[in-house]
Amino acid sequence: MSDCRCKGKGSNELFCRCENTPISFSGNGVGIPVPTPFVSLTTATIMISEKDWVAKVDSMADILVDVVEDIPNPINLFYIVERISESTTKTLCIYNVTDDRANQQYTLTPNNTVCDEPGTGCHKYRLTVISSSPLPQGVTLAFNCRCINVTTFQKK
Numbered sequence: 001m002s003d004c005r006c007k008g009k010g011s012n013e014l015f016c017r018c019e020n021t022p023i024s025f026s027g028n029g030v031g032i033p034v035p036t037p038f039v040s041l042t043t044a045t046i047m048i049s050e051k052d053w054v055a056k057v058d059s060m061a062d063i064l065v066d067v068v069e070d071i072p073n074p075i076n077l078f079y080i081v082e083r084i085s086e087s088t089t090k091t092l093c094i095y096n097v098t099d100d101r102a103n104q105q106y107t108l109t110p111n112n113t114v115c116d117e118p119g120t121g122c123h124k125y126r127l128t129v130i131s132s133s134p135l136p137q138g139v140t141l142a143f144n145c146r147c148i149n150v151t152t153f154q155k156k
Helices: none
Strands: 013-019 024-026 036-042 044-050 051-065 075-085 086-101 105-107 111-116 123-133 139-154
Touching: 013 036, 024 036, 024 123, 044 051, 044 139, 051 075, 051 123, 075 111, 075 139, 086 105, 086 111, 086 123, 123 139
Parallel strands: none
Antiparallel strands: 013 139, 024 139, 036 123, 044 123, 051 105, 051 111, 051 139, 075 086, 075 123
């Protein structure tokens, strides 16, 4: 991986990636292929030069859901946090985010903190929110904010 930042011994570091530009998706129930990646956010490359380092990965997404239909429209998303090391990807967290409220606007804020022991080398961390089924007719998702932050520190 190019542009790999080196970790010095005894030096904790914080790597942040946040986006606040809204991204919206409107469902027609059929036209969006699945799985659809709504959000994908990747950190800069981090080089761990010594063993026994830990990466604490904090992530979140703020999703405004607008349902204009009077019948429940199920939202079925997957929230995924991964480590990318050279050509391999390891899933650190995956969970299902669901809701089926009708005729209202509400906010979902999935988030996760996970600690990873990536080993020496170059690594990136990625947050992805995908849909496993077509977005229902009458539903709009607005991803207003999404962040992935990595703090590296040496194990004691």
